[in-house]
Amino acid sequence: MKAIMSRSIGGPETLVLEEIDDPVATDGQILVRVKASGVNFPDTLIIKDRYQFKPKRPFSPGAEFSGVVEAVGSGVRSFQVGDRVMGFSRWGSMAQKIAIAASRCVAIPDAMPFDEASAFILTYGTSYYALKERGALRSGETLLVLGAAGGVGLAAVEIGKAMGARVVAAVSTTEKATLVREHGADGAVIYPTAPFAPSSRRDAARLLKEACGPHGAHVVCDVVGGDYSEVALRAIAWEGRFLVVGFAAGIPQIPLNLALLKSCQIVGVFWGPWLDRDTQHLSHSAAELLKWYTSGALRPCISARFPLAEAGDAIAQLAARKALGKIVVNID
Ligand SMILES: NC(=O)c1ccc[n+]([C@@H]2O[C@H](COP(=O)([O-])OP(=O)(O)OC[C@H]3O[C@@H](n4cnc5c(N)ncnc54)[C@H](OP(=O)(O)O)[C@@H]3O)[C@@H](O)[C@H]2O)c1
CATH class of the missing domain: 3.90.180.10 (Medium-chain alcohol dehydrogenases, catalytic domain)
Incomplete structure (x- = not known):
């Protein structure tokens, strides 16, 4: 072959x-x-x-x-x-x-x-595990997704909507912003390109906070890492859940005082080893994902x-x- x-x-x-x-x-x-x-x-x-x-x-x-x-x-x-x-x-x-x-x-x-x-299976499976099993996302909550036009990110936008969340999608270009809106995002934010100078760090934090609203994001789905993680953590809600999913832009260093200030959780998400632990995990999560696919909620x-x-x-x-x-x- x-x-x-x-x-x-x-x-x-x-x-x-x-x-x-x-x-x-x-x-x-x-x-x-x-x-x-x-x-x-x-x-x-x-x-x-x-x-x-x-x-x-x-x-x-x-x-x-x-x-x-x-x-x-x-x-x-x-x-x-x-x-x-x-x-x-x-x-x-x-x-x-x-x-x-x-x-x-x-x-x-x-x-x-x-x-x-x-x-x-990989991208929707990862986002399902992140939002449902690790983030315990609830209907009516605000979900902020970084890198929202990528594979895992766009899956998180659609699954977030299927779970009843208000979804704020953060991306790097207008073309990507159009795509995330077409896939259901309630709001789209275009962040500056990392590495951030101090002024673009402030701009990015302000943009994300404004888009998430006065209470902030109850759940942040971070597939990007790098300089983007800290500005997103600054936009999290009181007792929010910050999901560590990926590091497309590098592994960030996070000042842990931010977790204390919001009384929030920083939660690791590692889908493959979750599947390794129980063969039922793949079949059960795929069953719900395919139900959503068949209903048209996932595209x-x-x-x-x-x-x-x-x-x-x-x-x-x-x-x-x-x-x-x-x-x-x-x-x-
Ligand atoms: N935890 C797990 O179990 C798990 C499972 C699968 C994947 N992952 C991880 O999740 C991340 C996303 O995977 P994916 O397959 O969805 O990737 P992808 O389709 O390439 O999406 C990644 C997004 O990250 C953003 N980004 C920002 N800076 C970047 C840079 N320097 N290089 C590339 N992309 C950059 C891009 O969006 P903008 O241009 O809009 O910023 C891009 O759309 C990866 O780190 C991957 O390893 C984790």
Whole structure:
């Protein structure tokens, strides 16, 4: 089969298309003919050995996918040959086939196309875990989402609306502001570009506070980090929940007096290891997410599609902050 492979540590330009042996489904696994693979920020890190997980080289990136079951390993009862599935692979799905634990996969509803399915489980799953399980977001609360036009961010906007929150979406450009409004955000704020000079730090804090209103944001979903985290924390409500989801702009240093001043919680969110702890977590959360998808409340947004041979370009486009919603690599 063909696969995009990382053979040396480096950026997307180091990835190469190769012919490698087909994988085989072992106990508890299914073999999936991959149709599409969603691109995620972790793809930009894992190929540079800068992610929390460091697979042995050579490996293929690709943390989520959709496809059709081609073979079933022993002990698997949840899927049959021919089933349409999507799954969370962490890496390995920018390839024509993947052998993966059946417990990492979910059946795709008939009405869901493969490209949307390939861009669904990781970003919506992360935002679901963040807002529902870690943030305990309640109907009527104000949710502030940073990086709201990216994969996890746009999913948080839509899930926040599905949960009844008032959603304030913070982004870097007018094009991204238009997109978040189209996906349901009640308000959109364009923040300055980090690193912040003292004046842009004050501007960003003022913009976020004004947009969140006099009580501030009850929940902040931070997928960006860097200089953006502190200004968002300054806009949090009394006893709010600040969700630490990602560091696209770097790992911030937070003055902890801000947590005391708002009596707020700073809450870590790590979706993959949450799934590792209980196989029910994926199926239960996917069931609610797919119910919302079927009702039209969740509308995956795919702004660019690349063939497998150009998967490196797909990752480079996301790393350059150019993704509007998701980018997908079409494989079959
Ligand atoms: N905790 C978890 O379990 C978990 C799971 C999945 C992903 N993540 C993390 O969540 C973050 C977002 O992932 P994603 O796949 O949604 O990424 P994405 O689609 O690229 O979105 C990230 C957003 O961050 C903003 N950003 C600000 N500064 C940036 C910079 N220097 N470089 C790139 N983007 C920058 C961009 O929005 P603006 O241009 O509007 O600022 C961009 O849309 C990543 O850090 C990822 O590792 C965490």
